[in-house]
Amino acid sequence: MDEFAGLVAVVTGGASGIGAATAAELARRGATVAVIDRVLPSEVARVHGEVADITDDVQVRAAIAAIGERLGGIDILVNNAGIGAAGDVSANDDAEWHRVYDVNVVGPTRVTRAALPWLKRSDAASVVNTASIVALAGLPNRALYSATKGAVVALTYAMAADHLADGIRVNAVAPGTADTPWVQRLLSEADDPAAMAENLRRRQPLGRLVTADEIAFAIANLASPRAAATTGTVAVVDGGLTSLRV
Numbered sequence: 001m002d003e004f005a006g007l008v009a010v011v012t013g014g015a016s017g018i019g020a021a022t023a024a025e026l027a028r029r030g031a032t033v034a035v036i037d038r039v040l041p042s043e044v045a046r047v048h049g050e051v052a053d054i055t056d057d058v059q060v061r062a063a064i065a066a067i068g069e070r071l072g073g074i075d076i077l078v079n080n081a082g083i084g085a086a087g088d089v090s091a092n093d094d095a096e097w098h099r100v101y102d103v104n105v106v107g108p109t110r111v112t113r114a115a116l117p118w119l120k121r122s123d124a125a126s127v128v129n130t131a132s133i134v135a136l137a138g139l140p141n142r143a144l145y146s147a148t149k150g151a152v153v154a155l156t157y158a159m160a161a162d163h164l165a166d167g168i169r170v171n172a173v174a175p176g177t178a179d180t181p182w183v184q185r186l187l188s189e190a191d192d193p194a195a196m197a198e199n200l201r202r203r204q205p206l207g208r209l210v211t212a213d214e215i216a217f218a219i220a221n222l223a224s225p226r227a228a229a230t231t232g233t234v235a236v237v238d239g240g241l242t243s244l245r246v
Contacts, residue, residue, distance in 0.1 A: 003224050004031035007124055008071045010064070012036045012054055012111055013081030018130065018178065021216035022078055029220060031076065034067040036060075036111070054081050054107035057114075064114040074118035076223045079108035080130040085144040092144050104148035105155065112159065116168075124225045125168040129156050130215075133176045133238045149174075153234055160232035169231040171222040176238025179209040204239035205246050 009026045013019035014035030023033045034048035048071065052063035068074050082104045085092060092100075108129055119125040132149040134142045153172060160170035204210070218237045221227060236242055 002030035003226055004029045004076075004220075006030075007075040007122075007225075008032045008034065008067070008073050009076035009078065009223065010034045010036060010067055010074055010111075010115065011078040011080055012107075014078075015040050015049075018175070018212045018215050018219075019078070019080040021212035022080060022219050025213070025216040025220045026076070026078075026223070029224075032071055034071060036063050036067075037081070054111055055102045057110050060110045061114045064111065064118070068115075068118045073121060074115050075122040075124050075126070077112060077115050077119065077127045078130070078219055078223065079111055079127065080219075081107060081111075082130060082148075085148075086141050087143065088141060089143045091141070097144055100144055100148055101151070104145075105151045108152065109155070116163075116166075119163075119168050120166050123167070124228075125166070126223045126225075126227075127159065127163075127168060127170045128219050128222045129170070129172040130219070131156070131172045131174045131234060133174050133236060133242050136174060136234075136236070137242045156234065157232055164231065169228070171230060171233045171235065173215060173218045173222065174234050174236045174238065175215045176204055176210045176236075176241045178215060179211055204241045205244040206239035208239065210237055210239055 004026055009031040011019050011023045014023045015037035023035050027033045036050050036052050038053050040049040040051055050063035050066055052059040054060055083100055085100045112127060129152050131152040134146040135149040135153045156170055156172040215237050218235050222235055
């Protein structure tokens, strides 16, 4: 497949999990892929990797500039980097609320802001933000995380409207509970990991966790030039959780 041939894609949080799967999917479909993450394994660093913390505007601007100059442009941006948070509204103090918002909401804003001059030069510009189904459905003990991902959905709609005239499409993907390193850490910290894992699987009508590759496929489809009429859309990849009652 070569639908992304000649296009440069940037994936934040691309060293592991959904980001790594997305980088691999885009590369398989012909894109030249650059990854931004705080830590890059050697095999990722060799493939146009840039080390940057998305909470640091100076680092973000430097990373985006380096990628754009080295690869001759930026056509696709996948704002995937993010962190989780557990608990109800009383579980996290103000500092943690600010920290998670800084990564999950302001972070994608910083990266998109830095990439805009490059995206505006592209004839196939696309931004895809990673949200979550917790932005669309109330799940227990996810107050802070849900608030940030709800903001990502709202930000996606606003960006899609703002940059329509620039020829930049902006969409989001909303995964259900996925088999990612963060979920595995949650399970490892649970009192009964096996019971918690079974509850997570049963919560989704498909009876299993969503895979990183399935989410990556959705992200790539939204970013594809073949989806030229798709903007301001949130694609749900959740095993039927938000809409099915079986």
